[in-house]
Amino acid sequence: MASSPDHLFGLRNSFYIGAYHASITSSQSVPADALSPDDLVERDALLYRSYIAIGSHQLVISEIRPSAATPLQAVKLLAVHLSGNAGNRESVILRLRELLSDAAVGSNPILRLMAGTIFMHEHDYAEALKYTSSGGNMELLALNVQIYLQMHRADHAEKQLRAMQQLDEDHTLTQLANAWVDLVMGGSKIQEAHLIFQDLSEKYPATCTILNGKALCSMHMGNFEDAEGLLLESLNKDAKDAETLANLIVCSLNLGKPATRYLNQLKLAHPEHTLVKRMFAASDNFDRACQAMA
Numbered sequence: 673m674a675s676s677p678d679h680l681f682g683l684r685n686s687f688y689i690g691a692y693h694a695s696i697t698s699s700q701s702v703p704a705d706a707l708s709p710d711d712l713v714e715r716d717a718l719l720y721r722s723y724i725a726i727g728s729h730q731l732v733i734s735e736i737r738p739s740a741a742t743p744l745q746a747v748k749l750l751a752v753h754l755s756g757n758a759g760n761r762e763s764v765i766l767r768l769r770e771l772l773s774d775a776a777v778g779s780n781p782i783l784r785l786m787a788g789t790i791f792m793h794e795h796d797y798a799e800a801l802k803y804t805s806s807g808g809n810m811e812l813l814a815l816n817v818q819i820y821l822q823m824h825r826a827d828h829a830e831k832q833l834r835a836m837q838q839l840d841e842d843h844t845l846t847q848l849a850n851a852w853v854d855l856v857m858g859g860s861k862i863q864e865a866h867l868i869f870q871d872l873s874e875k876y877p878a879t880c881t882i883l884n885g886k887a888l889c890s891m892h893m894g895n896f897e898d899a900e901g902l903l904l905e906s907l908n909k910d911a912k913d914a915e916t917l918a919n920l921i922v923c924s925l926n927l928g929k930p931a932t933r934y935l936n937q938l939k940l941a942h943p944e945h946t947l948v949k950r951m952f953a954a955s956d957n958f959d960r961a962c963q964a965m966a
Contacts, residue, residue, distance in 0.1 A: 679702050679703065679706050679707060679711065680702065680707075680711060680714060680715055680718070682698055683695055683698050683699055683702060683715065683718050684718065685844055685876075686698060687718050687721065687722055687725075688844045688845055688848065689844060689848075689872065689876050689879050689881055689882060690725070690879035690880050690881030690882065691876065691877060691879050692722040692723075692725045692726050693722075693726070694877070695718060695719070695722040696719060696722050696723065699715055699716075699718060699719040699722070702715055713741045713743050713744065713782070714743075714782065716744055717743055717744060717747050717782050720732045720735070720736065720744065720747045720748075720751070721747060721750075723751075724747070724750060724751050724754060726910075727912065727941075729751040729752070729754055729755040729756075730751075730755065732747065732748060732751035733748060733751050733752060733755065736748040736751075742771055742774075742777040742780060742783060743777075743780050743782035743783055743786075745771065746768070746771060746780075746782060746783045746786035746787070747782070747786055749764050749767060749768055749771075749786060749790065750786050750789060750790055752764050753790050753793065754793070756943070756944075761794075764790065765790070765794075768786075768787055768790060771783055772784075772787055772803065781808045781809050781811075781812060784803040784804060784808070784812065785804070785811055785812055785815060787800070787803040787804075788800045788801070788803050788804035788812070788815050788816075788819065789815065791803075792815070792818065792819055792822065795822075797819050797822065797823050800815075800819050801816070801819060804816050804819065807835065810836060810839065810840065810843055810845045810846070811845065813832050813835055813836045813839075813845075813849075814832075814836065814845040814846075814848065814849050816828075816829075816832040817829045817832045817833055817836075817849040817852060817853065818852070820832065821852060821853070821856055826853065826856050826857060829849075829852075829853050829856070830853055832849070833846070833849050833850060833853050836849055837850075844872075847868050847871070847872065848868075848872075848881075848885075850864075850865075850868055851864075851865040851868040851869055851885055852865075854868070855885075855888055855889070855892065858892065862889055862892045862893055863889075863893075865885070865888075865889050866886065866889035866890075866893075868885075869882055869885040869886045869889060870886065872885075873886065878905065878909075879909070880906045880909055880910050880913045880915070880916055883902045883903070883905055883906035883909075883916075884902075884903070884906055884913075884915045884916060884919055886902050887899040887900075887902040887903045887906070887919055887923070888919065890902065891919070891922065891923060891926070896923050896926045896927050897927065899919070899923050900920070900923050900924070900927060903916055903919050903920045903923060904920075907920065911937075912937070912941040912942075914938065914941065914942040914945050917934050917935075917937050917938040917941070917942070918938060918945060918947045920934045921934045921935055921938065921947065935948075935951065
């Protein structure tokens with residue numbers, strides 16, 4: 673018996689590679705009458721997650737009503753959490769825990785994915801893994817890879833990657849996760865990561881995700897001029913992309929070029945970014961050291 677077509681395959685893939693505008697467009701062309709109720713929720717979740725990815729948090733917050741399905745409520749919580757209002761974080765966590773404690777919906781994979789993402793942003797990795805570690809789909813496994821890499825546990829990230837490879841070695845998320853692990857492992861693995869990003873750039877339109885991946889490989893190999901070219905191409909696609917700006921700061925410093933403009937852009941667009949926090953912390957430490965020596 674032939675399996676039914678996966679109407680969301682293209683939409684998912686566009687989201688995975690960072691083609692968020694394409695995701696938004698293609699979500700409108702998916703025939704609703706061909707989708708199951710669960711597929712409809714997944715389609716809308718991908719649509720709103722794409723809007724979150726391009727910074728349209730308020731649109732998501734205003735469009736997802738209290739009557740929407742629980743997975744969409746979880747997506748709304750992610751939008752609220754990332755909207756920049758620090759005062760909302762506590763209420764987001766409280767509401768998220770309420771949803772997760774509901775036996776009827778607490779195991780929903782989209783809800784668990786949003787929980788893992790929110791707690792990862794909070795740097796509460798143990799709490800994130802509480803909801804993601806049991807896996808369930810490729811996105812949850814890929815998120816586990818990201819969490820373990822942020823915890824500097826490449827050994828656990830590799831185990832998650834192997835699980836992904838066993839399920840589908842050619843899956844776009846498997847390829848991306850493989851490249852992330854290779855970048856962290858370093859050495860000869862950098863060339864393998866570069867080949868993965870090169871292959872993705874030949875299959876799909878160049879996105880900030882793919883261009884930043886190629887640029888990181890170039891920087892690891894000492895090719896900062898090549899990396900700068902890739903990052904400037906990425907900046908032309910999205911002038912506020914956080915990773916592009918952060919990588920341009922690092923790249924510019926290694927090339928002996930001023931990085932102030934990129935740093936100011938990152939501060940304005942993403943004040944909570946790790947690099948911004950580290951720069952502020954370093955500046956504060958320097959000021960205290962100067963005062964102690966005065």
